[in-house]
Ligand code: AMP
């Protein structure tokens with residue numbers, strides 16, 4: 160089959176590698192940057208914006224594509240799946256309507272309320288800043304302030320983490336309303352959930368889900384979870400599919416929540432096809448829904464996709480013909496640690512165009528995996544853009560060894576202007592999370 164992957168980040172590099180491992184397929188990719196890792200394993204790449212639907216259709220028709228996979232959220236919001244399906248292509252990604260679960264946070268929260276789904280927070284949307292402030296006062300100031308639409312994971316401000324006073328809250332609300340951050344002059348206020356976060360990704364055929372191992376991402380820029388929120392600085396997963404602070408029953412509850420969301424979407428006449436992503440906060444009252452994404456997570460895709468032994472295209476076909484119930488996931492029993500290399504200044508003002516030397520053979524020798532992200536290729540080296548540059552993933556029998564493997568791989572990447580959160584996957588940070596969770600559970 161001719162498979163088209165849309166997107167040129169590390170997540171899409173992980174998707175391309177999964178397709179490449181599947182037998183008898185030819186890989187094509189359309190992306191806005193020239194990802195050197197993807198380019199290496201593709202028949203043909205097209206450098207175009209992922210949201211340029213005409214360019215995608217043209218490329219798909221030219222190369223007789225049999226199935227398209229869409230990595231990022233922006234083309235989903237643009238309705239790329241629907242447009243490709245109308246042109247007769249198979250698309251293993253959600254429709255524009257189903258993707259509202261990510262692209263419209265007000266719609267998502269209303270869906271949860273309407274279908275009485277577990278794990279909800281107290282939430283309300285406002286177009287009036289005074290009313291929003293009154294609601295924050297009712298919640299004693301413990302809230303998250305969010306734009307309604309997409310902001311690349313950087314639009315959320317949480318009390319105590321990103322602001323402290325009512326004045327600061329009002330200032331951010333005004334900014335969202337006046338500048339229509341996230342596409343609308345509207346703001347979502349959510350009760351602040353206290354606990355530890357985790358990600359559950361799953362495959363969905365619109366009827367059932369097949370859940371994958373849990374992952375914990377690290378959104379904050381700096382070691383010790385300081386600094387601004389980013390797209391994600393790195394992530395880890397355990398051999399048993401749980402996390403050191405998550406019990407099996409928590410995992411089952413969150414999988415049931417995702418299952419019920421998929422059922423709710425079906426009842427709303429927008430069946431969900433493709434990978435689905437649940438971000439949960441584990442509280443003393445169980446997992447609470449922080450956000451749902453209509454795609455794999457980035458970096459979380461790099462933790463789980465290398466663990467899947469199943470033929471990836473067979474899984475995609477099963478999502479498309481609603482036969483996931485006939486599949487059984489075969490997952491490698493390994494822990495993973497992923498660390499992103501980002502340009503110096505990332506999250507504030509990235510240093511763009513800086514040289515990075517990557518010794519691919521040394522990375523291979525270290526036993527770690529390399530996923531290129533948003534970089535430009537120049538002769539024998541690559542250069543930084545404003546976004547994350549590349550990710551290294553270590554796999555091993557336990558998190559500690561996976562972390563060491565990841566660090567071995569990182570030694571093969573050299574630049575004067577890069578930044579890495581080395582604390583991810585290390586004992587001190589994991590113990591901090593376990594202790595925090597015990598305290599929250601009153602243990
Ligand atoms: P999001 O872009 O919705 O994933 O939010 C970014 C980050 O803000 C999340 O990963 C959480 O750490 C935090 N956050 C979002 N919503 C809440 C909430 N209701 N309570 C506590 N933290 C939150």
Ligand code: GLY
Nearest residue numbers: 376391456457458
């Ligand atoms: N890792 C967060 C996201 O993909 O949205």
